[in-house]
Amino acid sequence: MGVHLRPEPGCLVVAVYTDITEVELGAFLADYDLGELRSYRGIAEGTENSNFVLHVTAGEFILTLYEKRVEAGDLPFFLGLMQHLALKGISCPLPVARRDGSLIGTLAGRSAAVITFLEGIWPRRPNAAQCREVGKALAGLHVAGADFQLSRPNALSVEGWRKLWAGSRDRSHEVDSGLLTEIDADFVMFERDWPKDLPAGVIHADLFPDNVFFLGDKLSGLIDFYFACNDFYAYDLATCLNAWCFEKDGAFNLTKSRALLAGYLSVRNLSAAEREQLPLLARGSALRFLLTRLYDWLTIPDGGLVLKRDPMDFVRRWRFHRQVSSASEYGLDA
Numbered sequence: 001m002g003v004h005l006r007p008e009p010g011c012l013v014v015a016v017y018t019d020i021t022e023v024e025l026g027a028f029l030a031d032y033d034l035g036e037l038r039s040y041r042g043i044a045e046g047t048e049n050s051n052f053v054l055h056v057t058a059g060e061f062i063l064t065l066y067e068k069r070v071e072a073g074d075l076p077f078f079l080g081l082m083q084h085l086a087l088k089g090i091s092c093p094l095p096v097a098r099r100d101g102s103l104i105g106t107l108a109g110r111s112a113a114v115i116t117f118l119e120g121i122w123p124r125r126p127n128a129a130q131c132r133e134v135g136k137a138l139a140g141l142h143v144a145g146a147d148f149q150l151s152r153p154n155a156l157s158v159e160g161w162r163k164l165w166a167g168s169r170d171r172s173h174e175v176d177s178g179l180l181t182e183i184d185a186d187f188v189m190f191e192r193d194w195p196k197d198l199p200a201g202v203i204h205a206d207l208f209p210d211n212v213f214f215l216g217d218k219l220s221g222l223i224d225f226y227f228a229c230n231d232f233y234a235y236d237l238a239t240c241l242n243a244w245c246f247e248k249d250g251a252f253n254l255t256k257s258r259a260l261l262a263g264y265l266s267v268r269n270l271s272a273a274e275r276e277q278l279p280l281l282a283r284g285s286a287l288r289f290l291l292t293r294l295y296d297w298l299t300i301p302d303g304g305l306v307l308k309r310d311p312m313d314f315v316r317r318w319r320f321h322r323q324v325s326s327a328s329e330y331g332l333d334a
Helices: 022-029 072-087 128-147 158-174 179-193 233-244 254-265 272-299 312-322
Strands: 037-043 050-056 059-065 105-107 110-116 200-203 212-215 218-222 229-232
Touching: 022 037, 022 105, 072 110, 072 128, 128 200, 128 212, 128 218, 128 233, 128 254, 158 179, 158 272, 179 272, 179 312, 200 233, 229 233, 233 254, 233 272, 272 312
Parallel strands: none
Antiparallel strands: 037 050, 050 059, 059 110, 105 110, 200 229, 212 218
16 A cells, blocks of 8 residues: 655644634545544645645545645646556555545645555655665656656746746845856756757656655655656756755765665666766756745745745755766766
8 A cells, every 4th residue: 555654753744824624624534435533733844735644543644735836737647646656566645535536625725635654754864875775766766657647747847947037037146146147157058958858757856855755774655746747767867866965065975976876777777868968957957946946035025834945055056067077977887
């Protein structure tokens, strides 16, 4: 049975933007075969949805109310993908079907779904062994998702980055005086050189440490598929390099990168073109997260519900990749 992941004790996972009453929740759960509601509580922090832990006769589950950043029309892709991957043996959240067979209901005016739990905690300071496991899991996801029938374009590829940049460009100097010139130059390069024909399929697109849970060094599951889409597999791998292989001081950890890449290659090989394009993809991935953080940093009022993350963390990663000329600098052998 596929399951969702239990947060580390004291770890708050996603903000509650929409509150619900016991009466509303009871009526919603009447369409499920989960037994009686015993208790529920919201879990906090994050930027996307409202999550609650449910204790019902059948056990513990996660209830998710999808807020405005998640389009209702994308939910069949996200939930269907989780169901598909779980049936393929990938340990990830499994949506619970309602009595009528559907996966999505409505609660408090929001689309809502119930998904299952999995034990594990996310690593605050990932080690090389965990990076290797993440690489293996990512490649396994790519292989398992190859025959998923639905598709969703990546709204946060180069065209999407341009829109984010347009919304923050004129104030970028408030974060770093060099960003305007550097990012403008990168857009000229990306729009000219971004690859068009690399191996592609379903990718996770957001596989950061807080979306991967472990029991010790054993990976116990992948969560948060709400950025999943169709794009280059190597771009997903590049995102993992950005997410897992930099230390808190901004230094790139070659040992972790070698381990992550070795784990990936133990399941799925990379073509010559993917290897050649990896520095460009890593640079683009770093810019994507730089721009989303920059946009939020400049446009969301302080003290709001949304947790704003310092964009300078990814400015440093992006500038590192701007100096990389070969995938061998990530520890990828020819």
